[in-house]
Amino acid sequence: MSNPARDSTGCGYRVAAGSVPGRESRSADSVVLRTAGLPLRLYTVGPWAISRCGRGCRGVTVAVMGTHDPYWTRGSDPMNRLDRRALLKGSAAVGALGLTHSVDGAAASASGRGAAKRVVVLGAGLAGLGAAYNLVRHGYDVIVLEAQGRPGGRVQTVREGFRRGGHAELGAIRIFESHEYTLRYVRQFGLDLTPYDTGARAFHLQGRRFLPPRPGEPWPLSGxxxxxxxxxxxxxxxxxNSGFAKLGDVFDPGWPAAFPSALELDATTFAGHLRSQGASATWREWFYAQEGRIGRVNAAAGFASESLTTGTFLGSIRGGNDRLPYAMAAALGDRVRYRSEVLRIAQDRTGVTVGYRDRGGLHQIRADRCVCALPFAPLRRVNIATPFSPDKMAAIHRLRYLAAARCHFQTRNRFWERDPLGPLGGLNLVGTDTMAGRVWNTSSQQTDPHLGMIHAYMLDTEALEFARHGHARVTAMGNLLRQLLPGIRGQIVGIAHKAWQEDPWAGGVTAWAQPGELRWMFPAMRQVEGRVHFAGEHTSLWMAWMNGALESAERVVGEILHADGEPRRAAGLLTR
Ligand SMILES: Cc1cc2nc3c(=O)[nH]c(=O)nc-3n(C[C@H](O)[C@H](O)[C@H](O)COP(=O)(O)OP(=O)(O)OC[C@H]3O[C@@H](n4cnc5c(N)ncnc54)[C@H](O)[C@@H]3O)c2cc1C
Structure with missing residues (x-):
């Protein structure tokens, strides 16, 4: 990062030319030039950088090779300063919404339209909670039905079994700078973020453990x-870059079908795209060791999500990410009914009837509208008594969910700082081509400064293999970790694990469109069906992220306000 001098184009961003080889510099220039006049957002994650236009995303999105240091430096773009100030204060859009913690107080002020209309919200994940919270703010009478005994769904923090206040995330962990919706609600509910520490990453590939070689030395990998x-x-x-360039405008209402190049991506997987560009199997394994095993993800979905979800800042909520859904649920009070499993959805011209089961038996709720924020895997088990459109029904029945698992170990100390390879650190301690996937270090998130907290984060085939070990899965992982981090012997003092494909209320980590499916499924999943509106990460461009769940929540509230003749409020809600 020695020479950050070359100014770009007035967008307020500069390129640190010293660390950018010629070809990539040209890529960088083309991005800056094509979007000149618009504020750019440039994000770096590990060794690669993503850039996109920060307003409307109409510029070309490009990933640029980097070193292990970010080589883009943020300049003094006034738009960006505004955004950051707004985020720190709880965001301009939240301000427009008038959101505060006192959800009841605001509901009263939003009334005045006669009897409040009732909305029944299905699922108390972030999508359902966000929709319910905003609907109450707009004066609706809201009931949330949640099958489990807790809010948060795929945001799940575990504290039991750990020493000295330790906690581990079984689901969502990272919040990036670009996750505007998540950050906005984090601020809104008075929560803080804790950053991850940085440090050296080891690799364990092709049976060997090593540090990235010094510049000029070859990587010790064959193939x-x-x-x-x-x-x-x-x-x-x-x-x-070729993948990002093919995306088209992901915010266009017709995306991806309206963009022939995006359809090319939709026809393949991330791995298929990499192969078509000449990436060897070894390169792909090296890539997955850092970014996760995303090879079988639909390329259009994968590139869209990657283009929107990176950032220079990375952290999670101090004390545990579940503090956000718990805070939102607390604001909703007894509107949230736990252990209430939705069994049936029926609708007619005047309303929606939802059948559910709780400890007291079977019940029905009649409402003016319904927000369905259930993942499609559990929705498949719900009786849709008044069938939705053929495409929606097909999506509900065919959408697959990607397997994912975490296996956490609390350790007596942070032994990796004395690793024989040299002190390791950072979130991604070891990137591997083994069942363990990536070994992540969340010790910087813990209150105790001495105990360690690491885990294997497994995606797709890795998570399936982990689960196949059945009751022996933790033993199998412990044995494997002894190869990946030899110092772990005698260190483990606490364990927590979860394979999400085994969770009947989720079905996996994220919606997993197969090649050729996103073109029809993406619009179908979001489409309003009479009086039923659909939220959830699967209906958002930010699939697989909390940000997507919260974005979808605001979208459905906008839909409902609009349908109820409140286009002005809806527009305010949807303005970002
Ligand atoms: C392993 C893992 C890692 C992740 N990592 C990150 C990350 O680092 N950063 C990030 O931002 N995001 C991450 N995510 C994604 C993020 O957690 C999700 O995108 C988001 O929480 C989804 O919210 P949702 O409301 O759409 O769905 P969910 O959270 O799944 O909520 C759906 C709710 O519906 C309920 N439900 C289901 N069926 C019924 C029924 N029949 N009746 C009543 N209720 C029902 C469920 O119990 C659940 O509470 C991760 C997720 C996982 C699992």
Missing amino acids: FAPGEQPDPAARFGDYL
């Missing part, structure tokens, strides 16, 4: 394609 071995990171631009 690279010509040109990959000296510096695999140098291929990021070649292999990924």
Whole structure:
């Protein structure tokens, strides 16, 4: 990062030219020039950088090879300063909504339209909670039905079994700077973020444990394609830019079907795209060891999500991410009915009837409208008595969910700081091609400064393999970790784990469109069906993120306000 001098174009961003080889510099220039006059947002994650236009995303989105240091530096763009100030204060959009903690007080002020209309919200994940919270703010009479005994769904923090106040995230962990919706609600509910520490990452690939070689030294891996071995990171631009460039305008209402190049992406997987660009199997394994096993993810969904969800800042909520859903649920009070499993949805011209079961037996609720914020995996078990459109029904029945698992270990100390390879650190301690996937370090999130907290974060085939070990899965993981981090022997003092594909209320980590499916499923999943509106990460561009769940919550509230003849309020809600 020695020479951050080259100014861009008045967008307020500068390129640190010293660390950018020629080809990538040209890529960087083309981004800056094509979006000149618009504020750009440039994000770096690990060794790669994503850039996109910060307003409307009409510029070309490009990933640029980097070194292990971010080489984009944020300049003094006034739009950006405004955004950051707004975020710190709880965001301009929240201000427009008039959101505060006192959900009841605001509901009263929003009334005045006669009897409040009733909305029944299905699911108390972030999507359902966000929809309910905003609807109450707009004067609606809201009831939330949640099958489990807790709010949060795929945001689940575990504290039991850990020493000295330790906690671990079984579900969502990272919040990026670009997660505007998540950050807004975090601020709104007075929560703080804790950043992750940074540090060296080890690799365990092809049976060997090693640190990234010094510049100029080859990577100790066999099977690279010509040109990959000296510096695999140098291929990021070649292999990924073509994908980002094909995305088109992801915010266009017709995306992806309206963009032929996006349809090309939809027809393949992330791995398929990388292969088509010449990436070797070794390069792909090296990539997954850092970014997660996303090879079988639909390429259009994967590139869209990656283009929107990166950021230079990375953290999670101090004390546990579940503090956000618990705070939102507390604001809703007894409007949230726990252990209430939705069994049936029926509708007619005047309203929606939802059948559910709780400890007291079977019940029915009649409402003017319904927000369905259930993942489609459990929705498949619900009786849709008044069938939705054929595409929606097909999506509900066919949408798959990606397997994911976490296996956490609390340790007596942070032994990796004395690793024989040298002191390791950062979130991603070891990137592997084993069942463990990535070994992550969340110790900086803990209150105790000495105990350690690490876990294996497994996606897709890794998570399936972990689960196949059945009752022996933790033993199997402990044995594997002894190879990946030899110092772990005798260290473990607490354990927590979960395989999400086994959770009947989720079905997996995220909606998983297969090649060729996103073109029809994405619009179908979001489409309003009479008086039933659909929220949830699967209905958002930010699939697989809390940000997507919360974005979808605001979208459905906008839909309802609009349908109820409140276009002005709806517009205010949807303004970002
Ligand atoms: C392992 C893992 C890692 C993740 N990592 C991150 C991350 O780092 N950063 C990030 O931002 N996001 C991450 N996510 C994604 C994030 O957690 C989700 O995108 C988001 O929480 C989804 O919210 P949702 O409301 O759409 O769905 P959910 O959270 O799944 O909520 C759905 C709710 O519906 C309920 N429900 C289901 N069926 C019924 C029924 N029949 N009746 C009543 N209720 C029902 C469920 O119990 C649940 O509470 C991760 C998720 C997982 C699992």
